Amino acid sequence: MGRILGLDYGTKTVGVALSDPLLLTAQEFETITRERARALRHTLVRIKEICEEYDVELIVLGYPRNMDDTEGFRCEDTLKFKGLLEKRVDIPIVLVDERLTTVYADEILEESGVAKKDRKKVIDQIAAAIILQDYLDNK
Template sequence: MRVLGMDVGDKTIGLAVSDPLGLTAQGIMTLRRINIQKDIENIKEIVAKYNVGLIVIGMPKNMNNTIGERARSVISFAEKLKDGLGIECEFYDERLTTLEAEKLLVSSDVSRKKRKKVIDKMAAVLILQSYLDNRKKRY
């Protein structure tokens, strides 16, 4: 079973998918958001294409571990996604993943213009890979 990782933003959703064994995460795309129905349709196609059995969504908690407005928005999105797809959704702490993705891209000498296009996808990879690594430790 593959796992789909998501970095959900207001304008875009970064997407990454695991290999079939659930060991590594690969970025697949950044989805430009249109509306909730279209977003779910687009994600449904990706779920079918990659045979996804679980979705991991980055939870943007505040640095003091509280749930703010942004996190509530992600929770609402996840509930609609779960209802629309019928697939289990889990949250995973995403604090600082966008910053970490930015640092990785800068250190790789990726131009500012290109970074803007791939930052959400890279954040999704970091969220998913961290989730997969943590899951391995639990078993």
């Protein structure tokens, strides 16, 4: 049985989390960065590599609805990214509501004593882990 990959898609980064083999817990994995928002080739290649290396059977992608439940430009960007990713990997991709995950991730880092300047390096991974853990807990 394969693992589940969690993704927190952003303008310049994608936070990546991976489930354990038993699909019980989500662990932060890495943050994929890019110079320009539209320069996605390297990001897509890296996600495909992770999927192959860890026998990923499902991808959970954070879907950034607005607080009033509307869908803004970030949802549009996420759907475009999902479409590009679907062309690269033959793995189902599920959208999961990700409202407030980055805020929650920042609170976790603050409570853990991580300096504000160091949070940027890991916040997307933690947000991806929160998205994935939420999916694992509710599936």
